[in-house]
Amino acid sequence: MRILFWNTNRNKINQYIADLVRDYNIDVLIMAEYEDERDELESLLQSYNKPLVEYNTLGCNRISFWSNYADVEPGIQDTYYSIQIIRRKCIVCCTHLFTDLHGDRSEERLAIIQQIMQEIKKLEVEINSKKTIIIGDLNEMPYGRGCLNANGFHGLPALKMEDSATRSVNNIEYRKFYNPMWNLLGDFSYPPGTYYLNQAKLNSPMWYMLDQVIISQEIIPYFRKESLKIITTCGSADLMDKSMHPNKEISDHFPIMCEIDEEVNTI
Template sequence: MAEINELNDNLKQCKKRLFNWNTKGCERIHIWGNYIDVTPGEQNKYFSVQIVNKQYIMCGVHMYSNLNGEHYDERVALAEEIMYSIKHIKQRLQTEHVIVIGDINESPYEKACLSAKGFHALPALQILDKGSRTVYGKEYEKMYNPMWNLFGDFKYPPGTYYRVESKLYNPCWFMLDQVIISQSMIPLMVKEQLKIITKCGKGVLYTDNRYPNSNISDHFPIMCEFNI
């Protein structure tokens, strides 16, 4: 709680007034924003749904980690629960605008992100593409995951999290922190502002080896911007 209070005090010094949105029921997630017309949706231990200006659905997530055992299937089930909750809000508000953002704790190519039963977040999607696909007679809405564009070593950093384990399968760099958006949000996204943050006003966020500095955070933060 001390860290949250310190962050809150630092945010108060920003030029823009930021409000701590209501995430009661989701102690793992805290959200600040400059929008006042914000109504909380479903609050769960692992996600917080917020309705902004009665037309934008934003869901902050902090999903199951693999540090204490693999939880691939559990994350798929949680992603399915999140999308089910969002679907009902979309129907009620008659909107298609959705942003899912946060620590998904798996990379874009893994089950919860790509599975049609999960986020169904594809690496390529255009505004004119068909917005869904049918699997065994059931229709699944497509989402878009722009984080694929930041993956790999063409530009530092290669991901948001670094971990080496004695396993045959270990990419070392992982893109655990992501933003996933609905098809309707694609033209509103400012592509140049999708970034992995490695520096802040107080200095760099990485070690001498250029890995995330766990004394600050074991994950690099991300940022994105939308014209709304």
Template sequence: MQGGDKMNLLYWNLKSNKNEEYIALLIKEHSIDIAIFSEYSGTDFSTITHTLLSDAYQFYQGYGGCEKVVMLAKKTIQVEINREHSRYVLYSVISDSSKYIVAGTHLPSNPHTDADGRKMVIRELIADLKEQEKIHKHTYSIIIGDLNASPFDEELIQKDAFNAVLYKEVIQNKSEIVYQHRKFRLLYNPTLNHISETNHQYGSFYYTGDSKSLYWYCYDQILMTRDLVDKFQGMEYCQSINGKSLLKKISPNKAISDHLPLVAKFERSVNDE
């Protein structure tokens, strides 16, 4: 984002497949500044950084505290790993005069856990995020990843979990809510506004395994603090890369991944201290 006016983020659950060329093409096509991946064991990131992206990006794997999430970022961007949990990594990001805290996340899925198990992780994440905001003295914070829950699920909307609202107007007029004599900060979840049958934006994950299936689920999401709401420019679940479809019939092609990539775009947030 050096000298630019946008910051573009990518998240993709890779299903442990070999996806080097797809990743490089996707990063180029959407001018991605920061890319976060999970289930990445089949991908050779050295090939991506040194060959396919011509050494323009740095790979950040962490120090062993999290085996679920890794990052690629432009070398013009300063990245520091601040906190590793088994299910998320908190990064501080500086580009020009813009500062962010980015939480790359992969919450546990059913049947390995349930909503209560995910909420336990979410509460730890929120506490760690607030601690990093105090350290870095700003609240330009983003949570992005595979949340293994849909926008209306209790993990997303419960006050002592993510407490994420689906409408911008709500968080623009109210930064927190009081419940049982306690204050809970609101986050903004833009997913609902960007689902569209007209634009073929159904979700990121296709599942037909039970009688109550929705078919398409929005498990891959981005949440943000109030400070970033007006800078957010949109998101999409990418159904193709460089003209090549990521779908097989109606669902994601599992030979590539069972999840579609999520791309989110922000206007640059200048937040000098």
């Protein structure tokens, strides 16, 4: 199962989207801020023999979810997230949280993340599966409070199957999740983030890892680490400008992709 997430920045970029689906053989396409012609995208995908179907996200206008899986059920649809269930085994929580560009909203974002985790916990009990993927524009860094806090996503930079499933803070047990996006931070490989912004303030990394995938410990055996990437090119063109930043005429974010072994949906 190959998953692509892209914040498309409300631009008319169906050709780029279709090319990415074709080039990377995508099974699940998740977009934030998608406002192009859906019929046109569907036709382009058909012409590439990649007939993805758009699924119900009614109640979450910030997310668009497309897939070639026939067995997809909607979970909770909220303003900031859409939960989809694939084959009654795999929970995919698609998120687009609010930004701090106009002031610190970390407390409000953490509150939404806590709500998401509560909904995921209930749904995991309902379908008797803890195979959960959280993916989207989280609008904070992997070390932000919402992403890293034990009472947030608890997305750790390192986690193995043999590790304990929880850790205790003030006598409360918090379940661990794994955030592989930590491995893509910095300039050992390009690009060092999914979003670029050079602000006139003292504390600014300029490159931001806003778009992330966080997985439950139960997904780790099926997660192909080598597949995780920030995409900068597709069949139509480069997605970056002359400065090697995201080309805002296409989108101000780079897309991300990952792959989960098919067995996750059958075991």
